[in-house]
Amino acid sequence: MAWMAWTWPTAIFFCVIAALLIVFTVLAIKFPETPRKGILQIETTRGDRLFITLLGSAFINLAWLAMGFGPQPYAMIVCFIYALAVFRWV
Structure with missing residues (x-):
């Protein structure tokens, strides 16, 4: 993380968005809407x-x-x- 000078809150923010995208992809595959x-x-x-x-x-x-x-x-x-x-x- 040092190469971008990220802070922990910024890294957590992007990890949460990535997790949301993964969860919504799995939901779309398992339960088509x-x-x-x-x-x-x-x-x-x-x-x-x-x-x-x-x-x-x-x-x-x-x-x-x-x-x-x-x-x-x-x-x-x-x-x-x-x-x-x-x-x-x-």
């Missing part, structure tokens, strides 16, 4: 909803930093609630 329409009226699969969640969470964290709301772990709570909403209604 047909796309469903949610509140946005677009057809999405689990992978699409994961992508929407990751993208939205990035924007939530950037906005949290820009507005100086406080400690970043609270932003992760907001991201978790956002992820639950995306997987439930999108």
Whole structure:
């Protein structure tokens, strides 16, 4: 890890995303899913909803930093609630 000067939180972040991609790939193989329409009226699969969640969470964290709301772990709570909403209604 020294060649990129990574910190442990950064390495954990990317490992979690890699693990999510592996889990969602295994789920797609074992339990194929047909796309469903949610509140946005677009057809999405689990992978699409994961992508929407990751993208939205990035924007939530950037906005949290820009507005100086406080400690970043609270932003992760907001991201978790956002992820639950995306997987439930999108």
